[in-house]
Amino acid sequence: MPRDCGRWWVDRILPKGFKIEMSMISKWFSRLALAQTALAAASAVAGTPSSLSPNTSNGYNLPLGVTELSQDIYHIHMEVFWICVAIAVVVFGAMIYSLVKFRKSQGAIPDTAMVHSTKVEIIWTIIPALILVVMAVPAAELILKMEDSRNSEVTIRVTAYQWKWQYQYTGAGEGVGYFSTLARESNFARRLGSGIDPNSVANYLLDVDHPLVIPSGKKVRLLLTSQDVIHAWWIPDFGAKRDAFPGFISELWILVHPGSEGIYRGQCAALCGRDHGFMPIVVDVRTPDGFDKWLAEQKAALKPAQTAQVLN
Amino acid sequence: MAYASTAHDAHDDHHDQPVKGFKRWLYATNHKDIGTMYLVFAMIMFFVGGFMAMLIRAELFKPGLQLMQPEFFNQMTTNHALVMIFGAVMPAFVGLANWMIPLQVGAPDMALPRMNNLSFWILPFAFTLLLGTFFVPGGMPAGGWTMYPPLILQTGAAFPMLIFAVHLMGASSIMGAINVIVTILNMRTPAMTLLKMPLFAWTWLITAYLLIAVMPVLAGAVTMLLTDHFFGTSFFNAAGGGDPLMFEHIFWFFGHPEVYIMILPAFGIISEILPTFSRKPLFGATSMIYAVASIAFLSFIVWGHHMFADGMPMAAQLFFMMSTMLIAVPTGVKVFNWTATMWRGSLSFEPPMLFAIGFLFMFSIGGFSGLMLAIVPADFQYQNSYFVVAHFHYVLVPGAIFGIMAAVYYWLPKWTGVMYSMTLAKWHFWLSTVFVNVLFFPQHFLGLAGMPRRIPDYAVQFADWNMVSSIGGFGFGLSQLLFAYLVIRCMRGEGKKATAAVWDGAMQHGLEWTLPSPPPYHSFTTPPDLPHQVHL
Structure with a gap:
């Protein structure tokens, strides 16, 4: 050394x-x-x-x-x-x-008289403050935009559970609803000592049985709540994250650009207990026509299911 | 030196030496003994919390669960945080305050020595209670150190133990804080006006007020959890008219000042060390004090930035964004003043200086990511991701912890009278610096790419950076053994004798260097004059 x-x-x-x-x-x-x-x-x-x-x-x-x-x-x-x-x-x-x-070691002599300068101290207080203003203005504008959830065309209720999500459509889709849980393949592989290589599982930990289906090009509003502890719904590609509280409703809106239909994945983003890492969120974005068709199919399939529920 | 011998002569014999055996420690009222116990305790907790971190990083080494169940993983993250915050960083700062404040303000001891004893001896019980939860049904608390209800109410038998442990830690901190304030305000040598007081004492004075202000808030919050759990109240239960969000507000009203409690004394330490090894007074000392005071004030009005994703009213989002960004101004002033202190100085790079320089760079990186986190719209992406983990570890590890290590390397020869191995201490610095960056820098990438924090297992595209981070973690953990070795050697009195001033260039920078190394058992028995060359 x-x-x-x-x-x-x-x-x-x-x-x-x-x-x-x-x-x-x-x-x-x-x-x-x-x-x-x-x-x-x-x-x-x-x-x-x-x-x-x-x-x-x-x-x-x-x-x-x-x-x-x-x-x-x-x-x-x-x-x-x-x-x-x-x-x-x-x-x-x-x-x-x-x-x-x-x-x-280079023979530098200390300038012990250099102890204070009101001028530079004022300068390096003012300049950072100005830089902050430059950052704050566009940020504030964007906040206003994000908080404006008016004129949404589709509203979906999202209920979080330990450790799954429930989606319920409202309006035209009233009655359509289902749970969304970690896909079986991931669920087997993620057990301690399962012996299954996560690399061999498609979309390991980021796949669910029933994804949320939404249309592109339409403002979709999510109303979030929870049945037990605090969870958070997060899809990075939508820039959308919001906590779900038991007993309260928070809201979030998404407007996917037309032409960007596809599957988008995210995870619960608030520690919610044992399987916090195992309640992914998957969203299937379809064209408005494709979405309407899907919703109609779901509604058609609904009737026998409801009868079955009553019988139970 | 003159002061020391006067102090020695003027004092009764039987008080000059510590009593022998365990009574010296159990009945300790001497600020040095209590300071030592605090520091040793903090070191032990640093390794306990560090061991938990190693387990966490081992599980995250590759995707899939290899070592532990998710529940145990959550227990480790929760207790790693609690142990490091309340067991390592805070007691280490109180230990440094105990040792150094009487020496720096020219006092014989702390003002309230028996309370000092109590505030230390509470801690081993508090942590026995907390770590003892490992053996109860349901295991350790696993709801995160933030203890958000309703999740934390699902804790098993550990729940009341956690609450009482937090109460005890809070009581200990409040007593420590009272002691610091009383000592500084009443026992300063008359020649030392407040604006002539060293920066470490100043930052601790402000920190102590923060502690007194917020620790009762934490105690209140956890007491409400306790009554919600056992006595049927509904503070945080919507079904009974309460609101879980209220806990977050109360918790972070404590939690944000707490963040500064863990960094302000480090600011003070850096402000002591940079002038010594630059052989130049601290630049803008008065503005440094005002900067710390404004940071402390702002810390009370920024708590909402921990909760942007909760769905806050827009006005609150705007307010908390602006107030948080404002903190960058006084923090910037501090960093600029430190830089100006080195500017046109005569720098040498002994271990304390290396850690101080490391602090400057890496704390600034944490500051930059903090500024990014303040931007509400972007925070919706960062919140609860690994980006946040990277941010607060940058301010806490190469920030607070490097500050503590800098202080130990700076004052250890003063405390023990012997010098540690410079070469090994420099090795410790370089290993720590390299590994801490390997450990935490990739976590920025993980967070931005979408990895949430507090998960025991992750999707395979996060695998590479997690492996890098884990390797950095193991390296950083192992490097700290070197630190323990160096400290223990000095404590055993092994090493070259240290002079009173210890550091070439230290003489001008504080009363502590006018005493011999090690200093007499009772530091200053008569109030010293300030040698005219002493300035901040």
């Missing part, structure tokens, strides 16, 4: 006389950003996510998603991220510069 740890580290990473070229860095960042957006967009265009991925995320960033809200969220996320990166470059740059330049 060298005598002075700080020194060899710095020497190795930054050659002598190294200067940070802002233009170089920003070019590099914009290239990265472009690549990321392109990747996310490509998977979004593909519509149905590949079987390997539960969503349109590239595996290390938020998914761009398939709703207006998820895409707005993605953009605001990236905006704030790059602002943070820019601040980090400046602040970490100043720190690293000090670590390199002002070393005792």
Whole structure:
């Protein structure tokens, strides 16, 4: 181990006389950003996510998603991220510069008179405050948009249980309802010492027996509640997450872009006990026509089932 | 040095030495003995909580359940958090306060030594109660450290034990806080006006007020859980007119100041160490104090940001977003002041300085992700995902824990009178820094890609980063054995003798360096003058 740890580290990473070229860095960042957006967009265009991925995320960033809200969220996320990166470059740059330049071993003499400067302190209070305003304004606008659940065309009641979901359609679909639980294959494989390789199970832990079916191009409102403990309904590709409380109703809306029909997957996002990790959410987005057809089939199948229920 | 010998001469003989045997510890009223016990206790709890973390990371090493049932996994996550927060970080800070505040403000001891004894000795009982739940029917609490009802009400026989353990921890913290406030306000040497007081004492003074303000709130919240469970009340039960959401409000009204309770003393420590090893006074010392005070104030009005996904009214979302973002301003001032402290200094890189620099960088990373989390619309994606796990571990591990380790490396030679091995301590720093990033950085990716937190098993596309994270976890855990080894060696008095000032450049930075190493049993028996070169 060298005598002075700080020194060899710095020497190795930054050659002598190294200067940070802002233009170089920003070019590099914009290239990265472009690549990321392109990747996310490509998977979004593909519509149905590949079987390997539960969503349109590239595996290390938020998914761009398939709703207006998820895409707005993605953009605001990236905006704030790059602002943070820019601040980090400046602040970490100043720190690293000090670590390199002002070393005792290099004969640096401390400037003990440098103890206070009202001017710089005011500057570095005001500038961050301005940056915050730049971030807060679009965020506030987006909040207003997210909270506007008026004029929804389909309303579905979502009830959470330990550890499954119940979906009940209202309006035209009144009477249609079912439970949605972890698919059998995943449920066998996830047992302790099951001996089944999770990689051999399609959509391991992200598959259910009966997915929620919704139409694309229509504003779908979910009314969430719970029968026992707090759960949370989350589909990353919709930018939609909301807690479900026992005894209370919270709401959420989704408007999937037409052309993005397909299967979207998510999980319960609030610790809800033993099988919290095993109550996935799967949404089957169909065209409005396809959805209407499906709903009509469900209603037709309903009558005998209801009779059976009465008999029981 | 002059002060020390005066102190020594002026004092009765029989009080100068600690009594021998277990009575020294059981009946301890000396701030150094109690500080030592707090720190040793925190170290033990750090390894207990760390062991739980290792089990968690082992189960998450690859998809599928290999080692434990989901219920046991939930027990581990819950108790890892409780043990680390209430057993490791908080007692470590109280231990540091016990050791250092009398030394820094020129007092002979803490103001309330018997209460000091009680506040420590409550802790082993509290944690015996908490960890004892392992042996009761139903196992340990598994509802998360946040104890949200109704889930937490499903806990088995462990439930009342958990509640009483939390009560005890709260009582201990409140007593510790009272002691700090009384010591600082009443026993400061007259020459030391408040604005001349070292930053560690300042941050602790503010932290102590936070503790007194919020610990009773936590006690109230868990008492309501207790009566809901056993006495038929319905505080959090909708069927009886209550609201489970109310618990979240009450809990986070405690919980957010609690977050700052775990970081403000670390801010103070960093503000002590950077000037010493930059050989330059702290830049903007007064604005540092104001920054800490404003962070403390803001901590009371931001709790809602833990609950954005609950379906809050829009006005509340906007308010909590703005107030949370506002915290970035004083925090930014602190980071800038620290950077300015190093600027045009004369830096050397002894272990305390390395940990302080590590803190600066990695705490800032946690700060950036915190800023991102404040943005409500984006928070709908981040909430309860691994992104949050990455965020708070960045502020707590390379933040709070690195702060504590920096403090231990800084003051350990002062406490024990011997020097540890610089080389091994630097190894400890570099191993910890590398592994802590391998451990927590990939968790940002996992969260953004959609992995919820607190799940024992995950979909296969999360496998790669989880494996990387687990490897980092094992590496980080093992590296801490080095820390224990170094500390134990110093405690046994093995190593090179340390001088009074210990650090080249420390002499100007506080009264503690005017005493010999180790300092006399009663630190300052007459109020010292401030040597004129002492400044913040």
